[in-house]
Amino acid sequence: MTTLGEHLRIDDRTILVLGQELDVAHDQPDVANAVVHRVGDTVVLVDTGVTDAFRTALKAAIAQVGDFSRALVLTTHGHVDHIGNNDLADELGVPVEHFLPARDLDQMRDPAAYWVHQFSRLVGVVPLEAPPSLAGNKVASLFQPLRPFGATTRTFEELPLERIRIGSVRYTGWTFLDGAVRVLRSQGHCAGHVIVHLRDNGVLHLSDEDNGPCAVMADSDQLKIQTTLSAAATLFEEGEATILTDGHTFTLRRKDEAEAFLDTLLEQGIALHEAALGITEDGVPIRPSAFTTRYTEAVAALGVGGANPNEMFAGMMAINQLRDVGLRPETSGADARWSRAALENPAPVAGMPHGIAILPAAIKMLEWKLQGRDHAPEARS
Numbered sequence: 001m002t003t004l005g006e007h008l009r010i011d012d013r014t015i016l017v018l019g020q021e022l023d024v025a026h027d028q029p030d031v032a033n034a035v036v037h038r039v040g041d042t043v044v045l046v047d048t049g050v051t052d053a054f055r056t057a058l059k060a061a062i063a064q065v066g067d068f069s070r071a072l073v074l075t076t077h078g079h080v081d082h083i084g085n086n087d088l089a090d091e092l093g094v095p096v097e098h099f100l101p102a103r104d105l106d107q108m109r110d111p112a113a114y115w116v117h118q119f120s121r122l123v124g125v126v127p128l129e130a131p132p133s134l135a136g137n138k139v140a141s142l143f144q145p146l147r148p149f150g151a152t153t154r155t156f157e158e159l160p161l162e163r164i165r166i167g168s169v170r171y172t173g174w175t176f177l178d179g180a181v182r183v184l185r186s187q188g189h190c191a192g193h194v195i196v197h198l199r200d201n202g203v204l205h206l207s208d209e210d211n212g213p214c215a216v217m218a219d220s221d222q223l224k225i226q227t228t229l230s231a232a233a234t235l236f237e238e239g240e241a242t243i244l245t246d247g248h249t250f251t252l253r254r255k256d257e258a259e260a261f262l263d264t265l266l267e268q269g270i271a272l273h274e275a276a277l278g279i280t281e282d283g284v285p286i287r288p289s290a291f292t293t294r295y296t297e298a299v300a301a302l303g304v305g306g307a308n309p310n311e312m313f314a315g316m317m318a319i320n321q322l323r324d325v326g327l328r329p330e331t332s333g334a335d336a337r338w339s340r341a342a343l344e345n346p347a348p349v350a351g352m353p354h355g356i357a358i359l360p361a362a363i364k365m366l367e368w369k370l371q372g373r374d375h376a377p378e379a380r381s
């Protein structure tokens with residue numbers, strides 16, 4: 001059992017500051033781990049967690065990695081458990097830069113809306129104690145104070161994109177401090193997600209990409225999660241990474257253990273895909289609630305863990321899995337049935353209109369030309 005803010009020392013200039021698990025029943029937010037690392041005269045923070053207690057622990061870690069005269073803050077993604085103390089950068093009394101992923105900006109500006117959207121997919125699928133609008137606000141309200149933006153905050157995407165080769169793996173992303181810190185685009189766990197590789201000590205911080213074998217969020221991408229896990233395993237195989245850290249595991253994983261862990265996640269992902277095919281194989285349309293019940297049994301049978309193993313996250317994962325095996329909802333109703341699309345060849349397309357249909361088409365064409373849509377923009381008056 002670890003406590004919020006505990007320091008896990010990696011080396012004399014690197015500390016993993018430990019967060020805590022989510023406990024909604026007791027109004028306890030989850031807090032993501034943060035990495036504090038020093039490169040020369042620059043202290044680097046990867047994520048800043050949330051809560052005042054964690055802020056204090058971060059400051060203590062910063063004071064223990066050696067002298068610095070500059071600071072660099074990197075945000076792996078926009079989830080509220082990772083970004084609450086981003087404005088700490090402005091308190092350090094040194095020149096600072098802060099970067100975050102552009103695709104997560106909206107959720108950082110309005111986290112309640114993001115969570116309401118996540119939970120709205122669960123209506124009728126799993127029991128919800130309150131409507132999504134209330135549940136989303138309730139969850140978002142736990143993460144205080146929430147200050148994702150500081151005086152110097154910019155998006156990574158404002159910097160030129162770089163090709164970054166580590167061992168045999170080719171990434172795209174951004175390097176800092178003469179290549180000592182590599183920010184690698186992963187975009188699996190949520191739309192903007194990045195991971196961080198520290199060149200000098202071989203730490204690979206996956207943040208939330210290794211939370212579980214399957215995508216949970218509405219803006220997750222299962223293939224990108226698997227691609228990220230596969231590439232990470234290769235880095236460990238090749239000795240380019242030696243210590244695996246992430247947002248919600250309160251320990252360090254070294255070479256063999258890290259490889260085994262990553263391979264297990266990949267295998268579980270494949271096994272859950274197979275389980276989903278088994279549940280849907282008879283071709284009968286299925287309601288997400290019924291699918292989730294059986295899928296959750298498969299998740300339990302495989303011993304799948306994850307950062308937040310609860311009914312809601314299982315439901316979110318199940319819905320993503322349904323889409324991943326090729327089903328889609330028949331209507332937009334709550335718990336509407338999902339099925340495979342009918343494989344009907346399309347009727348021939350009529351092409352340009354004939355007969356009476358010419359009249360409305362001619363009006364549309366006239367409007368189109370009057371709007372100048374058939375010219376290049378610069379040629380329009």
Ligand SMILES: [Fe+2]
Pocket residue numbers: 032079081082208247248
């Ligand atoms: Fe997280």
